[in-house]
Amino acid sequence: MSDVTEEILVKSLLAAVREGRFEAVPGLLKELGHGARKTALAELKSLRTEVRGWGWERWGEQLPIQRALRVAGAGCHTGAAAAAAWIGGRDFSDWGRATTSQVLEVLVDRDTAWLADVAQRLAERPTVAENEYGLVRGLVDRSGCAAPTTDGYLVGWTAAMTGRRLVEDLRADPHTPVLVPRILDMIETPNQLTWAVGPEAPTHWPTALATLTAEGVLDRASLVDGCVARLLRGGRPRDLRFPLTLLQLLDPTPEERRGRTADWIGMAADAPSPVAAYAQEVLAGLAAEGELSTPELAEMSAQVLFRTEKKLVRAQLTLLTRELRKDSGAAAELLPVVADAFGHEDTGIQERALKLVGRYLPKVDGQVREELAGAAAALSPAHRQAAEELFGASELAEDLPYEETLPPVPERRRVAGPAATVAELVADLVTVSKGRSKAPSEEFERVLDGLVRHAHLHREELTAALTEAFADAWWASDEGYGRDAFARGTYGVDVVTAAVMGRVRQSRLQNARVRGHAPSPCVHGALDSVLDARLWETAALIGTDRLPFLLATPTWHTGAIEPSVLVERLRAYRDAGIDPAPTDFAQALLRVRKSDPSADEAAADASALGTRAGERLADWLTADASLAPGLRIRTRGQETKGGTGSLAERIVLKIRERRAVRDEFPPAFRWLGGTEVQAENRCHRWFAEREHWAAVVPDDREALAAWLLPVLVGGVEWDERGVTWGLTALAEADGPVGGATHLALALALGCRHAEDRLTAVDALLVLAARGDLDLGKLGASLAGLVEEGTVKPNRLADAARTAAATGAYGTTGAVLAPLLPALLAAEKPVRGLGELLAVAADCVERSGSCGEIPGLDAVADRRGSSQLVVQAGRLRRALRAGSEGHAPEAGQDMTQPAEIDQ
Structure with a gap:
């Protein structure tokens, strides 16, 4: 060619x-x-x-x-x-x-x-x-x-194979015997294998594989081994559904079951409920065949009886009962394990375990009897009399007077000073820049102040160091600069870093500073605007004599500023002949601690400065003007047109008029001087700069609580995860506790996800330890939310049980009391009410409260053995019996709930 x-x-x-x-x-x-x-x-x-x-x-x-x-x-x-x-x-x-x-x-x-x-x-x-x-x-x-056999290839293979001819296609594919066992090694099971279709469906993979195994196409031993190994490794229930179903369809033979006793015990101990239940069933079958030794049964029981699932625990007690009937000589080895159930949260399970111990107690020697009597200390006080009749009062541990246990009050931490050297600053800046909005507020503020200080004193050295450290930043290239990299936002501290390097257009900086900020219909959008305004102002002034350092840098980890420190900063500005930057000073005023003991003295010192900024600080410190918005909740049917009735649509935050804010603060802050903001949880901004919201007004707890409400509603009504991130800041903030704080905490206690409820419990206990919480008001807030169906009783019961288990029985009981009468009086039984009554009864039995709860007698007198009736009777007995101890100071009489302010 x-x-x-x-x-x-x-x-x-x-x-x-x-x-x-x-x-x-x-x-x-x-x-x-x-x-x-x-x-x-x-x-x-x-x-x-x-x-x-x-x-x-x-x-x-x-x-x-x-x-x-x-x-x-x-x-x-x-x-x-x-x-x-x-x-x-x-x-x-x-x-x-x-x-x-x-x-x-x-x-x-x-x-x-x-x-x-x-x-x-x-x-x-x-x-x-x-x-x-x-x-x-x-x-x-x-x-x-x-x-x-890579995961990606296996996912593609399973997707290609899934269809109405699944069995035929798998049978015809020569790679099936190799790839199927490899699927069981995957951490995440391919989607097609987890589809919720019945075994009769042609696309049901477990049925297809069981069919091919019966035909000899697949090796049975390798599949059984693979399923067992995958279940032992654990993981999400979604990923375990396929190996569990396949193993059940393969139906292990007696030989296959006997050779894996240790594996079944491991699953029963740690696996998710469906897997644990299957393993428990297999072990029960082995026990019935005489193939499970007493030590193995004891080992299994010691694990299962510590699980929270009541169904599993009851089934284990049934298995132990059956085995003790067959061989009462095993009592010495098995009864101490049965006693592990004495500490279970369900008093019915405790009672069942106590009766089983009592039935075979004559079969054990004195040493085992003493061990069992010691374990009885974990029983609920409701079973104290039965335990005394069984062991004798002298053998049981003496009851000590009840003492409420609350966590220590957290101490404020001082924020470290700015980086001493340019090298240290750049290292910190790289870390914060990569984390962006996820960086803790105190680290973000420290780096921002360090940038300003070093740009003022060592501009050339700082610019050179930043140019080297951020050479590969997306906004640092000529292409990024040419397309106006910050046209759509500040991207956190990046805009200030880029400004030092000269990578932000001057026109962009000036336009961002001078343009007005339209009020956002969403409170979170308004909070983001505050941060953006500060960053644009800092980027525009950095490196000039007008900004030697920031006034708004916090002195405490909460975001607050010590009043005397702000006075000294203003004095330094006065001596240098500099007027404060408007946005920086406005944020500093919002952060200064009015509750600080030195506030009055600082106000006098500020007034003596002889500057307009000093006068404004003095007026701010002496003015009794909280920024907390008024909270109003529309009743159902009053939500916005086309609404769903969501609580978020019915919450209205009415910010009271404050002339000083409206007249003297920059545009980004003026919404704090009086407006009405809709608390809409579907605004899609709650994940933006949330780490910095609490530090906008750290001296005003009610304001922060109001801003958190729409986020928390998302965790209750929309099952969103990770919504209680702001509660730690709320518990540590300054300012009085009012309706917004109590409502925020009530919502958090009813969140869908357990980790969010755990954060809420921590905040509840910290606020109680600080003496800032009105337990009756919190209970009344919960009552309203439960009555209207926003908060589900079973979720609240889980949170309350967790709080009580820390030793705060009096506090927890005082919170539950106001919501019980309305739930007891409901026409239809409230699902989960029995769990709430059980927690309340436990609180009364342990903390020693007395009195009556309206509506309790009517439920307790009903016929039947449902948990609702049983726990209602238990709570009534506990209330009537009272306690020899004294109720904790953090609690209150359960019969006297406080009124909630509207």
Whole structure:
């Protein structure tokens, strides 16, 4: 072939690629030799770079060209590694699999070892192996190599196999015996294997695999071993559903069950409930066959009786009862294990365990009897009399007077000073910049102040260090600068860093400072605007004599500023002849601690400065003007038009008019001087700069609580996770506790996820320890939320049980008391009320409160043995009996709930 002809063919290929005619590429490549392909490859790489730089507006033109590039590049590369890298390029992701046949066609003349190498390399790329399984499988089939066993390939294989002919396709695929056992090694089970379809459905994988196992297509021993091993490793219930169902369908033989006793015990101890229940059933079967020794039964029971699932614990007590009937001589070994249930949260289980111990107590010696009597100390006080009758009062531990246990009051921590050197500052800045809004507020503020100070004193050194440290930052490149990198926001401290380096347009800085801030309909948008205004102002003034350091840098970890420190900062500004930057000073005023003992003295010192800033600080410290908004909750039916009745739609925050804020604060803060903000939890801003919201007004707990309300509603009504992140700051903040704080805490205690409720319990106990909480008011808030169905009783019961278990029985009982009468009087039994009554009864029995709860007698007098009736009777007995101890100071008489302010 002449050079001219070769050149023409290369041009034809490149023209087809530029026109996006990827179907024509294989035919054009057939005419090209090795040298021509090498020449074409250089042009293809250049074109790829060009196309990558196109904007989204050219997407329709870009896609067919990228497809053609992929096919052409695959055929021009000679090395397996380079070819795999090209085919699997992220910009060539072929979601529609449009180029699969063309890529395979241009590789048809390669040797099998080369194809196998490419196939394995692509299989190791999770996205390619999963989304373009057909391409990888085609290479595997053409090369005759072993099937890849990477997770991505397995996900793609299961997706391709799933269909109405699942059994037939699996039976026909020669790779099935290799790939199926490997699926059981995966941490995350492929989606198709977890579909909620019945065993009769043709797409049900466990049934299909059980069928193939019965036919001998799959090795039974390896599948049973794989299922057991996967269940032992644990994980999410979703990922364990497939191996559990498959194992149940395989129905292990007696020999297979006997050889894995230790495995079943491990599952019963630690696995999720469905797996533990299956393992418990298998072990019970072994016990019935005489294949479970007494030590093994004791080991199993010691684990299961500590689980929280009542069904599992009851089943274990039943198994122990059956085995003791068969062999009462095992009592000495098994009864101490039974006594582990004395500390279970369910008093019914405690009673059952105590009766079982009592039945076989004559079969044990004095040493075991003494051990059992000691364990009886964990029983609820409701069973104290029964325990005394069984063991004798002299053998039981003496009851000590009740003492309420609350956590120590957290101490405020001083914020460390700014970085002493430029090198230290840059190291801290890199950390905060990567974390952006997730960086703790005190670290963010410390770095911001350090930037300002060092830019003022060591501008050239700082600029050089930042240029080196942030050379690869997206906003530091000429491309980023050219497209106005900060046109859409500050991106946290990045805008200030970039300003020091001269990478922010001056017009952008000036426009951001002077433009007005329209009031946001969402309180979280308004809070974000406060932070943005501070950052824009700092970026505009940094390195100038107008900003030697920041006034608003906190002195305490809560975000608050010590009044005397702010006075000294203003004095330094006065002596230097500098007027405070408006936004910086406004934030400083919002942070200064009015509750500090030195506030009055600081006000006098501020007034003596003889500056307008000093006068404003003095007025602010002496004014009795909380920024907390008034809280109003519309009744159902009053929500906004088209609403769902969500609590978030019914919460209205009415911010009272404060002339000083409206007249003297910059635009970003003026909403705090009087407006009405809708608390809408679907605003999609609650995840933005949330780490910094608490530090906007750290001296005003009610304001912070009001801002948290829509976020917390999301955790209750929409089952969102991680919504209680602000409660720690709320518990440690200053300022009085009012309706917003009590409502926020009440919502948090009813959140969907256990970890959120745990955070709420911590905040409850800290506030109680500080003496800042009105327990009756909190109970009244809960009563309203439970009555209208916003908070579910079972979630609240879990939170209350956790709080009480820390030793705060009096506090917890005082919170529960106000909500019980309304729930007891409901026409239909409230689901979960029995759990609440059980916690309340436990609190009364242990803390020693007395009195009556309206409506309790009517429920307790009902016939039946439901938990509601049983626990109502237990609570009534506890209330009537009272206690010899005294109620804790943190609690209150359960019969006298406080009124809630409206």
